[in-house]
Amino acid sequence: MDNKADWFKIVSGYVLGSAAFAFCVYAGWTRDAQPVIGVLLCILGGVLGWVIGIVVTPLNEGEKRQFSDYAKAVSTLISGYVLAKAGDIAQGALTEAATTSSESLFLRFLLFSSCLLIGTLFTFIGRRYVRGSEEEQRARRAKALAEVQEALAKLSALH
16 A cells, blocks of 8 residues: 555554554443453454454455365354253353343444444455555555665666
């Protein structure tokens, strides 16, 4: 990325996103009835968003194939586990919902989803716009190599 205005926008976005993530963690710690749960939901949302951001922005065909294979394996594992534990999961969720206020549940949903989206955006922007596509990376390498070759040619012409 050569444009300084684009860099400013990206850095500003990361700063604002970091502030939003920090506020979510703060809100989870100070506003949730169980502060540890609130903070852990923020962390889980951020990490899950990070993984989703990586999966939706493969850098090349090899990575795309790997992600497809991983997705199949994980979906098989998760669907088998969820089907086997569906009753226990539903009962636990209903028990938690019955003992937790609707305000606290809504807060937890907002914390998790906000951190999930922030994590996804951070990763997506970093992989798509900062690092660039495979073609852009190849073009930058070719340009750098041409500049090095030109500099070496000039140096050898001096001798």
